[in-house]
Amino acid sequence: MSNRAGLPVAVVHRWLGRLPVSIIYLRDFREIAGGVGFPSLGPDRATSVEGLKQLTSDIGARRIYTYGNSAGAFPALHYGLNVGARAVLCMAGPTTLTREFNEDMPTFGKTLSRGPAEVPEYAVDMRPLYAAAENPPKVLFVYGTGFPRDRRWAENMGGLPSVQLVPIEGLxxxxxxxxxITSGIFPGLLSRFIALGED
Structure with a gap:
């Protein structure tokens, strides 16, 4: 989800495309982290959630997984919770859009600033929402320990029963x-991600 996958989609698809899943790619060309939905699914966030549920039903999906990189981590968590995903894989990125948590963050990007400004009700913290959910998605959250912003966002979700943090030491x-990918752990992360949804 969002407007980037960490690499060009055609490149990252070399790995994602090998998974035993059907894939739906969503890009937020308005660059507000999915805050007003995705036009291909519906005119706003609520109808986009319903549109995504319908689309997954139409293709006969038995389980839903969401994947987000960078700014896409937040919509992966948000939409994952709202569509009943089995598992979410976040490759770094925000877990909260609240001003209180993020106001002292360095390089808090345009995408993550515009979303809360234009859609204030989207500026939530995913931790209490996952903590309160009866059956939340299982989350695999990958981050570099040497990048303070991502470490804080990751640790914000730490300790929840449904969340596994995957620190890359020194990154x-x-x-x-x-x-x-270059260290060779990416295929294993994807396998863990799929396995989480099968439990």
Whole structure:
């Protein structure tokens, strides 16, 4: 979800396309982290959730997974919870859009600033929502320990029974997809992700 996958979609699809799943790619060309939905699914967020549910039903999906990288982590968590996903894979990125949590964040990007400004009700913290959910998606959250912003966002979800944090020790950059691929751990992460939804 969002407007980036950590690599060009055609490249990352070399790995995602090998999974035993049907894939729906969503891009937020308005760059507000899915805050007003996706026009191909509906005119607003609520109808986009229903549109995504209908689309997954139409293709005969038995389980739903969501994947988000960078700014796409938040909509992956948000939409994943609202469509009843079995598992969510976040490759770094925000877990809360609340001003209180993020106001002192360095380089808090345009995408994540515009969403809360234009859609204030979307500026929520996913931790209490996942904590309160009866059967939340299982979350695999990958982040670099040397990148303070991502570490704080990851630790915001830490300790929840449905969340597994995957720290990449010493990584001091936001993009965790490329290092995961070059180090050889990316296929294993995808396998863990799929297995989470099968439990």
């Amino acid at each position: 001091a950059e936001h993009n965790v997809v490329v290092p995961s």
